[in-house]
Amino acid sequence: xxxxxxxxxxxxxxxxxxxxxxxxxxxxxxxxxxxxxxxxxxxxxxxxxxxxxxxxxxxxxxxxxxxxxxxxxxxxxxxxxxxxxxxxxxxxxxxxxxxxxxxxxxxxxxxxxxxxxxxxxxxxxxxxxxxxxxxxxxxxxxxxxxxxxxxxxxxxxxxxxxxxxxxxxxxxxxxxxxxxxxxxxxxxxxxxxxxxxxxxxxxxxxxxxxxxxxxxxxxxxxxxxxxxxxxxxxxxxxxxxxxxxxxxxxxxxxxxxxx
Numbered sequence: 001x002x003x004x005x006x007x008x009x010x011x012x013x014x015x016x017x018x019x020x021x022x023x024x025x026x027x028x029x030x031x032x033x034x035x036x037x038x039x040x041x042x043x044x045x046x047x048x049x050x051x052x053x054x055x056x057x058x059x060x061x062x063x064x065x066x067x068x069x070x071x072x073x074x075x076x077x078x079x080x081x082x083x084x085x086x087x088x089x090x091x092x093x094x095x096x097x098x099x100x101x102x103x104x105x106x107x108x109x110x111x112x113x114x115x116x117x118x119x120x121x122x123x124x125x126x127x128x129x130x131x132x133x134x135x136x137x138x139x140x141x142x143x144x145x146x147x148x149x150x151x152x153x154x155x156x157x158x159x160x161x162x163x164x165x166x167x168x169x170x171x172x173x174x175x176x177x178x179x180x181x182x183x184x185x186x187x188x189x190x191x192x193x194x195x196x197x198x199x200x201x202x203x204x205x206x207x208x209x210x211x212x213x214x215x216x217x218x219x220x221x222x223x224x225x226x227x228x229x230x231x232x233x234x235x236x237x238x239x240x241x242x243x244x245x246x247x248x249x250x251x252x253x254x255x256x257x258x259x
Contacts, residue, residue, distance in 0.1 A: 035063070035256060036060060036152070036175065036255075036256045037061045037253060037254070037255055038058055038059070038060050038061075038173075038182070038253065038254040038256065039058060039085050039087070039251075039252070040056075040057070040058045040248060040249065040250055040251065040252045040253075041058060041068075041078065041085055041087070041250060041251075042055050042058075042070070042071070042072030042077065042078055042081060042107070042250055043056055043057075043248070043250045044229055044249070045247070045248070045249025045250065046249045046250040046251055047249060047250065047251030047252060049084050049251065050080075050081050050084050050085075050249070050251035051077045051080050051081060051250065052249060053072055053073065053074050053077045054073065055071075055072035055073040055074070055103035055104060055107075055229070056070050056072060056184060056185075056208060056209055056229040056230075057069065057070045057072045057078060057081075057104075058070070058182060058207070059082070059092070060153060060171070060173065060182070062153060064150065064151060065093045065094065065149075065150040065151070065153070066087070066091055066092050066093050066094075067095070067096060068095045068096070068111070069095075069096045069098070069171055069182050069184075070096075070097060070098050070104040070105070070184050071095070071105060071107030071108045071111060072103065072104070072106060072107045073102050073103045073104075073105075073106030073107065074106060074107060075106065075107040075108075075109060075110025075111065077107070078107035078110065078111065079107075079111075079114075081251070084251065085251065085253075089111055089114045089115050090114065092111070092115060092118065093119070093150075094118065094119045094120075094121065095108070095111070095118060095119070096149060096155060096169070097121065098123075098183070099161075099166060099169070099184055099185065099187060100122075100123075100127065100130055100166065101166075101185065104185070105130075108120070108134070109137075112134075112137045112138050116138065117137075117139055118138050118139065119138070119139045120134055120138045120140055121143050121147070121149065121155065122134065122140065122141070122142060122143065123142075123143055123158035123167045123168065123169050124142040124143060124158060125158055125165065125166065125167040126142075143155055143157060144157055145157040146196070146200075152173060152175075153171060153172070153174070154171070154172045154174075154200070155171055155172070156169055156170045156171075156193065156196040156197055157196070159188035159193060159196060160188060161188050162187070163187060166187070168185065168186075168187045168188050170183045170186075170193050170196075170197070172197045172200060174200075174201070175256045175257060177223075177257065178201060178202045178204030178205070179197055179200060179202060179203045179205075180203075180204065180207065180224070181193060181194065181203060181205070181207070181208075182207050183206065183207070183208035183209055184208060184229075185208075185209045185211050186208070186209055186210045186213055186230075187211060189213055190215040191215045194206075194218045203222065204221075204222055204224070205222050205223060205224030205225070205226070205244075205256075206219070206222060206226070206227075207226040207228075207248075207254065208226070208227075208228065208229065209227075209228060209231055210227045210230070210237070211230050211232065212232040214236075216237065219237070219240075219241060222244050223244055224244055224246065224254075225244045225245045225246065226246045226248045226254070227247075228247075228248050228249060
């Protein structure tokens, strides 16, 4: 089975339905009053006009706050794709780094040169030298436990992985019809990540790298599985979840209802 890259924008299937907000307990029951827009700005695959490269980054625009999740590895590619997506680096309010692998943090120095003193959220387990470098150029915020990033957007907190000394965080977005998870590489495994997010409500979608995970049962019931970057078993996931699976890349946009 060949997995073709989907082009264009994705509208959540429940976008036009009258649904109650999720029960995300870290915030009030109300979510944002408009749609959150998620744009992948760095990936191994790309839409026309965007540049691909090994790594991952996406921009979450809640209408009130712009959050860059990971930065890919090449800052020049990141800036090109941000420009192509009509996103100015100076408009980014916060950066969240999932883990300290090169293909997720490499673009940060270029971004900080343009936009110094921005808030950068990192797992507390980042190496001291790396945290020292970031804190010299930005407002470093170390994350251990689940933390609010902005209204309706949270981090799972750093989760254990099989790699000694490394932990990883994912983002959780509260929407009108459930929670969406943004992952970097899913090194902690889908079970650990989704369980961490599920304590706040029902997970309805996941976007990002799923690495070599075969915890397919954890994906059951989701209406969006946008597996990209390091995901090893794209074909198997696409075959098992044909309605929810989306093959995506740099330039892809997701509109998530938050009414």
